[in-house]
Amino acid sequence: MLAIARTIYAEEWASNASAYQAQGVYDILSEHAAQAGDIRALLDVGCGQGHGLAALRRAFPAAAHLIGIDENPDCLEAAASLLAVHVPRSNIWRGRDEVLASGRYVSTYHGSVQIGSDGITLFQSDVVVRDSEIERVLDTVGPLDALTLWFSGVHKARSATEIARHFEIKSDADHRTLVEDRALAIAGERLRPRGVLHIVARAGAIDIDRVAHDMRLDYSDWLKGTSFRVESIRAIPYDEPADGIVVRSKNSRVSAMPNYAISVLIRREG
Ligand SMILES: C[S@@+](CC[C@H](N)C(=O)[O-])C[C@H]1O[C@@H](n2cnc3c(N)ncnc32)[C@H](O)[C@@H]1O
Known part of the structure; x- marks a missing residue:
């Protein structure tokens, strides 16, 4: 079930990502970065599927290390192809999925990762699972x-994984x-002083200034007590494709609202 769900997700996300790319969203995000x-x-x-890394590579052609981690090997296969880089199968298919007596899935990650010689390293891992290869x-x-x-x-x-049970994930927002x-x-x-954490979320809104303002407050609250500060927020309008992953409510009143990618640039203090 896990493998099928990953394949379906990869097929559907391909429509979203290529629509965003065609609208220039990834290039605008890399300008913000x-x-x-x-x-x-x-x-x-x-x-x-590597659309973000492709835009980042265009913006930073001298980057020595662009590293992409994803838990979905189908996405990583597509990313290797989009970025036209050779990625060993042992980087992409590191996961072992087992079913517990409870019926829940547990995935573990194995085998050493090869660092790409052409500036791009892609590998399968899950950032909420312990994997010493990430370190x-x-x-x-x-x-x-x-x-x-x-x-x-x-x-x-x-939702059928041990991760969802352990972290009590009940919705996309929890995830x-x-x-x-x-x-x-x-x-x-891992970030150097003055380095950036760049988070992009989607929002549907009539009053986008209000939404961006509220998001600044939410992220600022989240960062209280850390050495990170929200530096700037940009709202990038775009259209969702008809055949991709539905990212918002099907409620027609909500889905009639314009879509924005909210790009939140967070700076580590020096
Ligand atoms: C909505 S897609 C965005 C992909 C890409 N960042 C882009 O902008 O085109 C989210 C991706 O995050 C991956 N993902 C979700 N949770 C993850 C986790 N805990 N560890 C690694 N990858 C994860 C999914 O498999 C999926 O490919």
Whole structure:
């Protein structure tokens, strides 16, 4: 079930990502990321099919290490193809899925990751699961200039995993919060001073200034007591494709609202 759900997710997400790309969303996001200054080492959490990394590579052609992690191997296969890089199968198919007596799935990640010789390293892992290879790869690369988490989402069988039970994930919003918390923890350990954590979320809104303002307050609250501060927020209008993943309510009143990618750039203090 897990494998099928991942394949379906990858097929559906391909429509969203190519629609966003055609509308220039990824290029606008990488321009926003460029406020970080020059980016030489970057980790993209949930890199999907590589559309974000492709835009980041265009914006930062001298980057020595663009690293993409995703728990979905079908997405990673598509990313390798989009980015036209050779990625060993042992990087992409690291996961072992088992079914417990409870019927829940547990995935573990195995085998050493090969760092790409052409500046791009892709590998399968789950950022909320203990995987020492994530640590080893990041140790090898050294301090990161940026950590990106663009558009969170996951396949539908996530609810049948031990992760969902353990972290009490009941909705997409819970999942997003968990992955954002994990991204902030990795950023705390790995970002250089003045490096950036770049989170992109989707919102439907009539009054986008109000939504952006509220999101600034929410993220600022989240960052209280840390060395991170919200530096800037941009709202990028775009249209969802008809055949991709439905990212908002099917309620016609809500879905009639314009869509925005809310790009939140968070700076680590120096
Ligand atoms: C909505 S897609 C966005 C993909 C890409 N960032 C983009 O902007 O095109 C979210 C991706 O995050 C991945 N993902 C979700 N939770 C994850 C986790 N805990 N660890 C690693 N990848 C995860 C999913 O498999 C999916 O490919």
